[in-house]
Amino acid sequence: SQQGEEDPQALSIQEGENATMNCSYKTSINNLQWYRQNSGRGLVHLILIRSNEREKHSGRLRVTLDTSKKSSSLLITASRAADTASYFCATINAGGTSYGKLTFGQGTILTVHP
Amino acid sequence: ETGVTQSPTHLIKTRGQQVTLRCSSQSGHNTVSWYQQALGQGPQFIFQYYREEENGRGNFPPRFSGLQFPNYSSELNVNALELDDSALYLCASTSTRQEETQYFGPGTRLLVL
Numbered sequence A: 001s002q003q004g005e006e007d008p009q010a011l012s013i014q015e016g017e018n019a020t021m022n023c024s025y026k027t028s029i030n031n032l033q034w035y036r037q038n039s040g041r042g043l044v045h046l047i048l049i050r051s052n053e054r055e056k057h058s059g060r061l062r063v064t065l066d067t068s069k070k071s072s073s074l075l076i077t078a079s080r081a082a083d084t085a086s087y088f089c090a091t092i093n094a095g096g097t098s099y100g101k102l103t104f105g106q107g108t109i110l111t112v113h114p
Numbered sequence B: 001e002t003g004v005t006q007s008p009t010h011l012i013k014t015r016g017q018q019v020t021l022r023c024s025s026q027s028g029h030n031t032v033s034w035y036q037q038a039l040g041q042g043p044q045f046i047f048q049y050y051r052e053e054e055n056g057r058g059n060f061p062p063r064f065s066g067l068q069f070p071n072y073s074s075e076l077n078v079n080a081l082e083l084d085d086s087a088l089y090l091c092a093s094t095s096t097r098q099e100e101t102q103y104f105g106p107g108t109r110l111l112v113l
Helices: none
Strands: A010-014 A019-024 A029-037 A043-050 A055-058 A061-066 A071-076 A085-093 A108-113 B005-007 B010-013 B019-024 B031-037 B044-050 B053-057 B064-068 B073-078 B087-094 B108-112
Touching: A010 A019, A019 A085, A019 A108, A029 A061, A029 A071, A043 A055, A043 A061, A043 A071, A071 A085, B005 B087, B010 B019, B019 B087, B019 B108, B031 B073, B044 B064, B073 B087
Parallel strands: A010 A108, B010 B108
Antiparallel strands: A019 A071, A029 A043, A029 A085, A055 A061, A061 A071, A085 A108, B005 B019, B019 B073, B031 B044, B031 B087, B044 B053, B064 B073, B087 B108
């Protein structure tokens, strides 16, 4: 089953604009990760934020995490046409030995127009 | 490039048949996980193998099985294929069970007719 919802399901913007995607999840987590997928191919890891962190940056990416609301957001600044892809949040649940068991959201399809 | 490869790229089978999908992990990656991604959905965890033994399983029936080999390769086997098994199958590897970032292969797209 899916962990939760991603919002919006699709996002269309112009090059240079910022793109914000949101993710909600249902259970307590160890960490939350964002992955990118081009055209139904393999996923590429973008950034990981731990449950005791509130914000993290990597290049043009900024991720926030609000564990009280069980939600996260991914901001891509100064978007480029090459950022066009599907973006997924994924969580590793707290407790147990579920290190490899990522639970994914349904994804946001981002289209950046040149 | 993640260093993880999968074969074949695409596959067409008919209902009731059996299929084997293959994954080759990076050298040193002794943990491999398999995911099923239906069209328009996020990937769903099938199972994980660590040092050639199953180390966790998602909500998939026993007709989904796997193998992991000492040479960092692994297989996903699906028996008695159903139409709903049509999906992109992804494998992902890590160097240890504790590593949290998964390195995904490009996937195998399976179509069941």
